[in-house]
Amino acid sequence: MTRSWVGVDVGGTKVLAVRIDASGEVQATATRPMPGRSAGPEAVEEAIVLAARDVDGGRPPVALGVSAAGLVDAAGERFLFGAHLPWRDTPVRRTLADRTGLTVVLDNDANCAAHAELVAGAARGVGSALLVTIGTGIGGAIVLDGRVVRGAHGLAGEFGHMQVVPDGLxxxxxxxxxxxxxxSGRALERVTRVALGRHLDGPEVTALARAGDPVALSSFASVGTWLGIGVAGLVSAFDPGLVVVGGGVSAVGELLLGPARTALVHSLQGTAYRAVPALVPALLGPEAGAIGAALLARDGRS
Ligand SMILES: [Zn+2]
Structure with missing residues (x-):
């Protein structure tokens, strides 16, 4: 009998499910649209249950992991708040366990993605690493000495709202x-709009940058420089062995990471005398949250 674990990532626009085997290999994936905010919490729970069934191969998994975009309490019981999800201080873990009869593990999406990168991705074999995901905003997670650090209230790693410019935007x-x-993706669009006088969305700026357009390259250099400046502060605080950069904006690769590395070295003290952690792209892509949730279901939430 083959044992399996299912992970479901609940984002702003879709619900993504994966099934893994005992080795962590992905066996099946499925996507369902996210019900609108007005549909209410039960509709989201229903979408999670259906997406999990889409991938279970007709046999209940050993456990179900759920990765959700927003704040999850330290115990992994309640979803506290997320701008794109209808839950507000909702006992999501217990509700889904009651509905499915399964063991359910709940965590924040960045923590799930960090666990996936740690076990099966860019941070494999690295004991201490930071994950910074750059999408519409910034998500983050901290792994120290092999464990995802959640903090006193489960809210550690919310790097995006560190103040870097007093009285700034x-x-x-x-x-x-x-x-x-x-x-962030929004910053990329704003910087490009200021330079060009018209709006381009993130994928359009990315396509232009790849084609060598100087304005688009300069936009990525700006966002990349700010990435390096912020990461330097995080490196000073946490001394990671590696910084993994994921999220949609990072798909452009070196055009973002190159300027970020330069800014990291300029903004970190004592770089001639200390190890500067490598800034590397995430390996698992948009499925990282779902894979991480499945791996957390398999490994238990540390
Ligand atoms: Zn903010």
Whole structure:
């Protein structure tokens, strides 16, 4: 009998499910659209249950892992808040366990992605690493000495809202000068709009940069420089062996990571006398959250 584990990643626009075997190999994937916010929490729970069934191969998994975009409490019981999900301080783990009859593990999506990169991706074999995901905003996770660090309330790794510019650009969170205002897909679009006088979306800027367009290259250099500046602060705080950069904006690769490495060295003290961690692209791509949730279901939440 083959044992399997299912991971489901719940994002703003879709629910992505994967089934893994005992070795962590992905056996099946499925995607369902995310019900609109107005559909309510039960509709999201239903989509998770159906997506998990889409991949289970007709046999219940040993356990179900759920990766969710937002704040999850330290115990992994409650989803506290996420801008794109309808749950508000909701006991999601227990609700899904009652509905499915399965052992359910719940964690924040960046923590799940970090676990996946640690076990099967770019941080494999590295005891201490940081994950920075650059999409619409910035997500993050901290792995120290082989464990995902969650903090006293489960909220560690929310790097995007560190203030990097006092009285800087207004952020959706209500503060000013947050890192993700300068280093994100939105920042990429804003910098390009200021330079060009018209709006291009992230994939359009990426395509132009790959074709060598100087404005698009300069936009990525700006976002990459801010990436390096922010990462330098994180390196000072956590001393990771590696910094893994994921998320949609990072798909452009070296055009972002090159300027980031330069800024990291310029912004870190004592670089002639210390190890500067490598900045490397994430390996698992958009399925990292779901794979990490399945691996957490297999390994248990540390
Ligand atoms: Zn903010």
């Amino acid at each position: 207004a952020c959706e969170c209500g503060l000013r000068g947050c890192w993700e205002q300068y280093c």
